[in-house]
Amino acid sequence: MPDLSSYSPGVQAYIRRGEALNEALAARRAAMRQKKFDTIAVHGVYDADAALANQGSIIEPVYLSTAQHFENSDHLEAALAYLMPSWTYTRIANPTQTYLEETLALLEGYGCKGNVSALATGSGMSAIFLATQPFLSQETGHQMNIVASARCYGGTFMLFHQRYGVERGVEVRWVRDPLNLDEWAAHIDANTRFVYGEMPSNPGLSVFDIAAVANLAHQHSLPLIVDSTVATPALMRPLQHGADIVVHSLSKSMTSTGMAIAGAVIARHNIPSRVGPDEMRQNFALYVKLLPYRDHGPGLSPFSAMMTLNDLRTLRSRMDLVSRNSMQVAQFLADHPQVEQVFYPGLPAAEGHNVARQYMWLVDGEDDYGEPVNRYGHLLGFTVKGGPSAARRVYDRLQLIFRATDLGRIKSVATIPAISTHQQQGEEGRALGAVPPHLIRLNVGAEHPADIIADLDQALEV
Ligand SMILES: *Cc1c(COP(=O)(O)O)cnc(C)c1O
Numbered sequence: 001m002p003d004l005s006s007y008s009p010g011v012q013a014y015i016r017r018g019e020a021l022n023e024a025l026a027a028r029r030a031a032m033r034q035k036k037f038d039t040i041a042v043h044g045v046y047d048a049d050a051a052l053a054n055q056g057s058i059i060e061p062v063y064l065s066t067a068q069h070f071e072n073s074d075h076l077e078a079a080l081a082y083l084m085p086s087w088t089y090t091r092i093a094n095p096t097q098t099y100l101e102e103t104l105a106l107l108e109g110y111g112c113k114g115n116v117s118a119l120a121t122g123s124g125m126s127a128i129f130l131a132t133q134p135f136l137s138q139e140t141g142h143q144m145n146i147v148a149s150a151r152c153y154g155g156t157f158m159l160f161h162q163r164y165g166v167e168r169g170v171e172v173r174w175v176r177d178p179l180n181l182d183e184w185a186a187h188i189d190a191n192t193r194f195v196y197g198e199m200p201s202n203p204g205l206s207v208f209d210i211a212a213v214a215n216l217a218h219q220h221s222l223p224l225i226v227d228s229t230v231a232t233p234a235l236m237r238p239l240q241h242g243a244d245i246v247v248h249s250l251s252k253s254m255t256s257t258g259m260a261i262a263g264a265v266i267a268r269h270n271i272p273s274r275v276g277p278d279e280m281r282q283n284f285a286l287y288v289k290l291l292p293y294r295d296h297g298p299g300l301s302p303f304s305a306m307m308t309l310n311d312l313r314t315l316r317s318r319m320d321l322v323s324r325n326s327m328q329v330a331q332f333l334a335d336h337p338q339v340e341q342v343f344y345p346g347l348p349a350a351e352g353h354n355v356a357r358q359y360m361w362l363v364d365g366e367d368d369y370g371e372p373v374n375r376y377g378h379l380l381g382f383t384v385k386g387g388p389s390a391a392r393r394v395y396d397r398l399q400l401i402f403r404a405t406d407l408g409r410i411k412s413v414a415t416i417p418a419i420s421t422h423q424q425q426g427e428e429g430r431a432l433g434a435v436p437p438h439l440i441r442l443n444v445g446a447e448h449p450a451d452i453i454a455d456l457d458q459a460l461e462v
Contacts, residue, residue: 342382
């Protein structure tokens, strides 16, 4: 905080006004933290007072304006010094983005004791970049390394391997079996900057013990970053289990109607890190928003922010429905004679099922079902007998299920990762990430499960 006496009385008046605005927002957050998940998802921090300040609009307005008008030069100075809440310019901040960020922080922080903040970004990949890049500063002069589960999204693999590893000389230490704690432990040393895992992973649906890996990371003063895109906060909230930063592709289940590309960095306050300024540790999401996000420029369109906000309102009931559909589809596939293996954490035979069962619960499920219920999301994978050519034949026969490199959709969609999302990382990279060439990745939508199963059944006919 700069010395306030160095500012003119006019600017100081705006700073005081800013303090009052911040207190009002903090009170609104605190009030919403007392509410249930569905209520938070529907309202966020947009209450009756916020509506009255927006011509009474009960739905959050979409502010498409690039910039904010200031009352006078004192107001401008206070805002640009980040000394009062303001948005200034849509690459830096925007009211509609802020509505989304506040909702995301409340949902991901649901059930967490401490404070949580969020930053919404233009894509999931930009969120992963912004969540990791601040830990790669050159300040120590030592060769640095990062420790990450190899069972991850193809884009993440390329970011870490190619952009950080090959192009910038960061040593990438891949964890081949994320269920093996000894492997995580063996990779971490004095030059590690962060620990990274994806759960459940895309496309392999791998899981890991978040609490145990968080413990390991914290023993070394390192943050654990978790990509929780596939689970969403409706089924799992890694911050509750000790993770420090959660990243999301909001383009997937969070915006299931498929009308926006967006991402999020959501962090608890006071995270560990061996590098970076104190502000970065105190409130990582805010720090990234004010500085690296501003300077790198992956701004989220306010229109896309609104699309995401609209879909988020029904996140919990939707994830319940598509998870139940997926369980039926997974069981059908597991019993089918042409199917070699099914990857779905909800199946008792799945690798890591016990860990998934420990972490993946429908939030507030006891209110619907009288007891907590496990739910495992709507992404699954399966391999068919006969290898890659058989997989392509089955894939090409799908009629209802769309052929697209997409997931999280309200519509069922399938892809073959080896020739799509995980093509660029090559055969060696796919072997490392456990992506078989004949894997079909299936996102189960909200259609009637009998119709999804019928489509798969006809496609699997020999
Ligand atoms: C799609 C995806 C990403 C990247 O998100 P975009 O919004 O497409 O940039 C990251 N992680 C996972 C697990 C994903 O499925």
